[in-house]
Amino acid sequence: MGRIEWAMWANEQALASGLILVTGGVVAVAAQFKGWPFAAYAIAAGVFVCLLEYPRGKRKKGSTMERCGQKYLTAVVKVFGPITRNYYVRAILHAALAVPAGFLLSTILGTACLGIASAIYLLAAIRGEEWNPIEQKPQERPQVGGGTIKQPPAMPPPRPPADTRKKPPAEVAGQENPIPVTIEAE
Amino acid sequence: RDKKFYYTRVLLGCCRRTMRKQLDRNLTFHKLVAYAIALFTAVHIIAHLCNFEWYNDSQQAADGSLSSILSNLHQDEESNKWLNPIHTNSTTPAYVTFTTIPGLTGVIITLALILMVTSSMEFIRRSYFEVFWYTHHLFIIYFAGLVIHGIAGLVRGQTAESLNKHNPEHCAQDPRYWGGNNTDSHCEEPEFGSIPAEVSPSITVCSLCRVLLATPRSAQAVAVVHPSKVLELQMHKKGFSMEVGQYIFINCPSVSHLEWHPFTLTSAPEEDFFSVHIRAAGDWTENLIDTFQQQKPKTPRIEVDGPFGTASEDVFQYEVAMLVGAGIGVTPFASVLKSIWYKFQHADQRLKTKKIYFYWLCRDTGAFTWFNDLLASLEQEMEESGKTGFLNYRLFLTVWDNSVGQAAFNFDNDTDVVTGLKQKTAFGRPMWSNEFSAVATAHPRSVVGVFLCGPQALAKSLQKCCHQYSSLDPRKVKFYFNKENF
Numbered sequence: 001m002g003r004i005e006w007a008m009w010a011n012e013q014a015l016a017s018g019l020i021l022v023t024g025g026v027v028a029v030a031a032q033f034k035g036w037p038f039a040a041y042a043i044a045a046g047v048f049v050c051l052l053e054y055p056r057g058k059r060k061k062g063s064t065m066e067r068c069g070q071k072y073l074t075a076v077v078k079v080f081g082p083i084t085r086n087y088y089v090r091a092i093l094h095a096a097l098a099v100p101a102g103f104l105l106s107t108i109l110g111t112a113c114l115g116i117a118s119a120i121y122l123l124a125a126i127r128g129e130e131w132n133p134i135e136q137k138p139q140e141r142p143q144v145g146g147g148t149i150k151q152p153p154a155m156p157p158p159r160p161p162a163d164t165r166k167k168p169p170a171e172v173a174g175q176e177n178p179i180p181v182t183i184e185a186e
Numbered sequence: 187r188d189k190k191f192y193y194t195r196v197l198l199g200c201c202r203r204t205m206r207k208q209l210d211r212n213l214t215f216h217k218l219v220a221y222a223i224a225l226f227t228a229v230h231i232i233a234h235l236c237n238f239e240w241y242n243d244s245q246q247a248a249d250g251s252l253s254s255i256l257s258n259l260h261q262d263e264e265s266n267k268w269l270n271p272i273h274t275n276s277t278t279p280a281y282v283t284f285t286t287i288p289g290l291t292g293v294i295i296t297l298a299l300i301l302m303v304t305s306s307m308e309f310i311r312r313s314y315f316e317v318f319w320y321t322h323h324l325f326i327i328y329f330a331g332l333v334i335h336g337i338a339g340l341v342r343g344q345t346a347e348s349l350n351k352h353n354p355e356h357c358a359q360d361p362r363y364w365g366g367n368n369t370d371s372h373c374e375e376p377e378f379g380s381i382p383a384e385v386s387p388s389i390t391v392c393s394l395c396r397v398l399l400a401t402p403r404s405a406q407a408v409a410v411v412h413p414s415k416v417l418e419l420q421m422h423k424k425g426f427s428m429e430v431g432q433y434i435f436i437n438c439p440s441v442s443h444l445e446w447h448p449f450t451l452t453s454a455p456e457e458d459f460f461s462v463h464i465r466a467a468g469d470w471t472e473n474l475i476d477t478f479q480q481q482k483p484k485t486p487r488i489e490v491d492g493p494f495g496t497a498s499e500d501v502f503q504y505e506v507a508m509l510v511g512a513g514i515g516v517t518p519f520a521s522v523l524k525s526i527w528y529k530f531q532h533a534d535q536r537l538k539t540k541k542i543y544f545y546w547l548c549r550d551t552g553a554f555t556w557f558n559d560l561l562a563s564l565e566q567e568m569e570e571s572g573k574t575g576f577l578n579y580r581l582f583l584t585v586w587d588n589s590v591g592q593a594a595f596n597f598d599n600d601t602d603v604v605t606g607l608k609q610k611t612a613f614g615r616p617m618w619s620n621e622f623s624a625v626a627t628a629h630p631r632s633v634v635g636v637f638l639c640g641p642q643a644l645a646k647s648l649q650k651c652c653h654q655y656s657s658l659d660p661r662k663v664k665f666y667f668n669k670e671n672f
Contacts, residue, residue, distance in 0.1 A: 004314045012304040033239045105280040106235050
């Protein structure tokens, strides 16, 4: 239990809360319940929370599953630096966002859920967790031979002796590579 | 990766321990029910949000409309004949929600449901199992609240008695004349009563049973250490009995008081102990293996919960069985193969299997040396019994590296240089079309059961092959793919 990253669960909870806020808000606005301006606010807050929470942070240990298409939002969330990285900020932000939705029955569930998410984020922050973006790794060329081959030959066999290789390949008679060969940078 | 990925069936949080197959359901069904509950909860809540809003509006309306008249009926009397549950003009739907039993229980159980759902997301479940496991116990609150939720009967209907004296289709047109001595309309004031909603008693009983009837859990364990940091725990527990393909939860208080981890049973029911093979794949497993390797004078205490999951008796029903175990998914097959072998040797009538094709796919055999040894001993026993043809197994190593390359050069050796087994290791993934057509050719009139413990993508390709190679002619070969069995 010592290695649980609470922020991951807080993230799921917050995302769910955002959706619940939006749903409750839409119902109240559509049916024009009394006090529906609070519901309109809840829709806006819910959408904001969803956008903020959609990109999953990177786990400290192990690989993290990205949500579908999250890299675009990751780029945006990353821009805000410490504001989005720090979970204390998120805890307080969610608590603050949750309050106005508590004045209307349709959205009060969203308030409760977001409040719980805020509490879990607070726990995560106390334990020193941080939001780190999941970066796209550049595609590495697969190492042939486990990295032991530093200068693989550029031409398939039969290879002419070294001195004749200095001539440009177009002048060497007859050999056609069935598989395209890329020239390694020396 | 930890074995908790292929844990088998769990029903709705209740009655997991039963021996009766009918009461066990698989994981997919549980998730399906959960999604359905979530969906209907959403619909239910939205409906009641509208209800409370409209009840409140009706109560506050002073325009003499049908709703306001209906709302005012029977409000001041002691009798319980009102229709509108909201009795004052100065309240809000939110206040009513939190001061009535259905409202309050509704909010509480919905929160419990939401917490259960967010902690059950696949990512959380796979990475932080305890969060999922302990949060899921909120189902106790959920069911308790659910039982109480409908008792108050806030949504009401006209009583049968009242319907005799007041026909709404006729009387609704002129509410001003209700109850008067007007002989034309014969409309008394309508009276309303509760329609309490009840929760099925079986679910309640089931949940209570599971919670209350916790059986004593201590087990005695003997540890056997295998290469590549695999620990086999051979255990005895009073009253324990298992079937193939089941799993247990293990807790070791000296490692962690609160953590329970699921492991597939690797022993056959015919053996006099039950065992699991634990591989170092995370903090708890590493600590557990260290604890047992230290060989303290007193063996660490182990607690066992289970077994859970459906017994896969189907495996024994097929004349020809194709068993595919991918990576860690090979574990339940240890139990299956051992059990089949025992049954075969003792000419058990329940065993219909005449031929087994076992496919073992993994990246490297390092962590499964114990399984390797199992296959070797089965191989030997089959030779001794003169029944070499019974089990046909093939190992596929799906990762290529230098050491594997050497094996390819030792083609002429009698035993495989990677595994030491008589049957040679193949590299890469199996070509299922070849395998299936070979089996179909060898057994043109049999019913072949295909069992998989492995990733979903593999399930899809096997399912496809089953369809492709099954003959339309009922007398000829048929492949049945058994999903979710492990």
